[in-house]
Every structure is written in C-alpha cells, then in structure tokens.
Amino acid sequence: MRKVDPERQQAKRRQIIEAAADCFARRGFHATTTAEICAAAGMSPGNLFHYFASKNAIIEAIAEEEWRDTAAYFAAIDRDTPDPLEAVLSFLDVVMVFAADRSYSRLALEVAAETLRNPVVGTSVAAGDAAMRDGLAALLRQAAARGQIDPDLDPAQCAKWIAVLIDGVFSRLALDTGFDPVHEAPMLRRVVSRFLAKPGRGA
Template structure:
C-alpha cells in the first residue's frame, strides 16, 4: 500500500493554495477557473482534485491557514511589552496593506463570504480568532497601565479591526494611496484612541 508523505502532501497543498490565491487576486474568485489554478500551479486537474474537491475548499483552506498564522503571530506579540506588541501589530498591518495583491485577495474573500454561507462561517471563525487575540493583547496593555483601563478590550479590538478594514478598502479604491507613507498617522490614530485618560497613574 502506498503511503503518503505528510510533509510533501502539505507542501503540494500549500503550492496549490498559493497559485489559487494569485489567481483569485488577479481575476476574482468567480472568474478564476480550475484550469487557471492548474496552469498557475503546474498540475493536472486530476492532481488538483486529489488535494481539493472544489474552489470553495481552496478558499476555505486559505482562510484557515491565515487563522493559524494569526495564532502564531499573537503568541509572539504577547511576549513583548504591551505597547511594543501593539505597535508591531500595526506595522504588520501596514505591510499587508501595502501589498495590493494581498488586499485584493482579502476583499475577494470577504465578497465571497457575503454569498457563500460555508465561506462566511470560516471567515467569521478567523475573524473571531483575530478579535480574541487582539482583545487579549489589549487586556494585557490595560492591566499594565499602558492604555486606558476604562476601555472594554473586546470593543476596542472591534474598532481597531474596523480601522484595518477601512485601510484595506482605501487601498482598493485609491491607487495613489500608499499605506507605507501613513504609518505615523495610523499609529497616532490608534494610540491616541487607547491612551490612558489624563491624570491616570499606571499600577
């Protein structure tokens, strides 16, 4: 009986997902055919369907992989000083926003989530993981006195997420907008929102 090499299997899945992500970003999810994905990945259709039964399965896998990356990212951020972790998070968001292919893919996934309940469920799960991780980071910062302890960390995480969503939408709408030039503004916007009230003494 033929055995499956798990590392090779994961690598092939990853290569297919990367090829599909490029196609979805360039052509859109619905205008991308399985033939397009096969051509980009350099595989046959039979090989593609061995790893993924449908385009929907690929986009769900992309969402799930990003959720895993968020967990790993925030594990590292929470080892830093709270404000340093928040600052690093904002820098990473700005880096992602500067990648227009990534932004197009993110918005394409959001659009598909509005049409497909299965994709919507996985996107909601991933967003919940991100919101929960950001909430915990903000709670750490509040406990240390680095940010306003009167802020509800969960609500603050939602609003920071809304800023991120707005940033990505601005990139998609304005070809002249350069996120890499907006770092100081984004940091000021978020940090002023989170700043302790005047006269507050850190514990």
C-alpha cells in the same frame, strides 16, 4: 512507502494554493477558472480534484490558513510582555506591511467577498477575526493594568474598533489608489494611540 504520500499530498496542495492565490489576486475568485489554476500550478484539469474537492475548497483552505496564521501570531506574543501597548502597535505595523503587498491585499478582499457567499469561508474568517480581537483585547487589558491606556475603555470594544480600522485600510486600498500603506502606517499608530490614550494628556 506509505508515508511519502501525505507529504507529497501536502506539497501539491501548497502548490495549488499558491497558484490559486495568485490567480485570485489578479483576476478575482469568480473570474478565475479551474483551468487557469491548473495551468498556473502546472497540472492537468482533472488532477486538481485529487487535492481539492471543488474550487470553493481552495478558497476555503486559503481562508483557514489565514486564520491559523493570525491565531499563531497572537499565540506567539509573550503574555507577560512588559510593553503590551507596543505589542498592539507593532501588530498594526505588521498589518500595514501585508497591506502594502498588492497581491496579499487583493486576495484578502476576495476572501472577504466570499465570506458573504460561502459559510465555510465565513466560519474561518470569523475564527481568525475572533482570534485577532481576543488577542488584542488581552493585550489591551494588560496595557490598562499597566496604566498605558485609558482604564475606562472596554478592551473588547476597543479591539473591535481596531479591527474596524484594519478592515478599513484594506477597503481603502481597493477604492482609493492614492492610499499608500507604507506612508500611512505611522498615521494608523497615531489614530490608535490617541484613541487609547488616557484623557487629559496628548498623543
């Protein structure tokens, strides 16, 4: 009888998070009212606060979820993969698939914007970011060991610049309506490949 609660609790939280994520993607975090979220989640205004202490707590949960997903992605990569460079490039393909989802990319920008204002969001995003960079750096180290990339490159710094590219893609989506992730995905592979390639040989 008691164990049902935590389950329902989680189900409701998911329901709210999904409704809110949708609202945030469409109208932005600040422009979205709690009333809108409640309506989208099919619940009463007061009830929301049984599940989240505040509107901020919702975007904090979204940011944390994002972080966990990223960490899980890299945790799932085989540490002894025979082709670590391809693992990096595959990750970029995955990123571009997400980027192609208008709703996801909008939400990502909203979360990024909240980073500047909400330290809790900032912490989660930073953690997810660190997980990604660490994961990439580890793969790059392996790639270097296997002779797939320029051994003179600093894996951590390269991971940082891959992150720059990923962030840049999401910014582009907001600023340049002509930027199509599906179409540009091969180019991202190429930019990164050339960047990592050993000098003296072509892409």
